[in-house]
Amino acid sequence: GQQVMQIPQYQHVQEGEDFTTYCNSSTTLSNIQWYKQRPGGHPVFLIQLVKSGEVKKQKRLTFQFGEAKKNSSLHITATQTTDVGTYFCAGPRGNNRLAFGKGNQVVVIP
């Protein structure tokens, strides 16, 4: 079945530095979504990308959807302690279901 893989699984990031997390699908996706889960919290929707090559920005966060619509990335600049958490990507897998990646757990070092 359709799978979504995320790399890396864990990241330790110095406060103030930039980092990127990646998401790869085994099949072409009609769209891709990103969610963030704070420690002790629940996943919260961040953004959806639909078009090939699409780039969207939310303040310090930049999301990209690959040209082939099989991969995506999230780049965060000037990391802050509030960026700590697990970032999930997810793609459609039919019947209104999503296939979630296993997440990228980010720890911010002050």
Added chain:
Amino acid sequence: DVKVTQSSRYLVKRTGEKVFLECVQDMDHENMFWYRQDPGLGLRLIYFSYDVKMKEKGDIPEGYSVSREKKERFSLILESASTNQTSMYLCASTPGGWTQHFGDGTRLSIL
């Protein structure tokens, strides 16, 4: 704002008990989902429902059942709880698009 409410944040039950986890959404959403979340395994779909009284198995339905008698409520049932069902359980809903709205989760411990 969409509100998805799960009945308990923390729950402790004993092996062999029948356990009910309740989820209610207030936005008339068609689709509702139950996931479990375990370290290193991400979110795994247990069951989902796309309409009242309609349900479909997800990836790990064994040991679970669901009930959706009303549109706003989706219940997850552990027929006979076992220790390997200790986990975080997350409910989500969506109006028919892809964006999922999650509840706060229920951390269930089976002793």
